[in-house]
Amino acid sequence: MKIKQASLLASAVKKQQYPERKLPEIVLLGRSNVGKSSLINSLVNRKNLARTSGSPGKTRLLNFYLVESEIASNQREFYFVDLPGYGYAKVSQSERSRWLEMIEEFLSSRTDDKYCWQVVDIRHKPSEQDLIMHRILVDAGYRILVIANKADKVSRGARPSQLKVIGEALQINPAEIIAFSSENNDGKQQLLRAVENYLT
């Protein structure tokens, strides 16, 4: 598949602000600073489409990116939905509950068309919040892909044991986890194939 174009279509807090047009949605979930926005940029071949930052908490809204792709000469459109990260320590309790409301409202809307990409850090055992988020996604019956990001930070030799730790914590087969890096685009072809399988 080829990504032909991508643009920010809407930034939303509430349902009323979501784009009217329904399309398949690939949803990026994960801790703040894990690299969700960078991953989108890498997949759509744009340096600064999704705002990224060294300081966590950059993404505060639900950002809908409209992506135009081509699969075997067929034009396919979908959204990447970049969600604000969780687990960011420097937010107040009230901000945290606003966050949860926003995410819950989004996840319970248009459910049949979502593919949830949960991004974790390849270097660490998933956090308590990663586990809670994973459980929510499993219980809701979403199609889920776990991505072990920042793969450039560990040696190739160390990857299998890291994927095993992540797989055990999330109770999934480590072979189903995709190791990815937006620094060197490792795993990018696998992710594009996952998009293609989802859309076809």
Ligand SMILES: Nc1nc2c(ncn2[C@@H]2O[C@H](COP(=O)(O)OP(=O)(O)OP(=O)(O)O)[C@@H](O)[C@H]2O)c(=O)[nH]1
């Ligand atoms: N080494 C390395 N750094 C990465 C990778 N992906 C992202 N980063 C860095 O991690 C930091 C956070 O990246 P973002 O893409 O803004 O993270 P995010 O998950 O969108 O964060 P929030 O918007 O706060 O939820 C930035 O400094 C990125 O350059 C990666 O694959 N490898």
Ligand SMILES: [Mg+2]
């Ligand atoms: Mg972000």
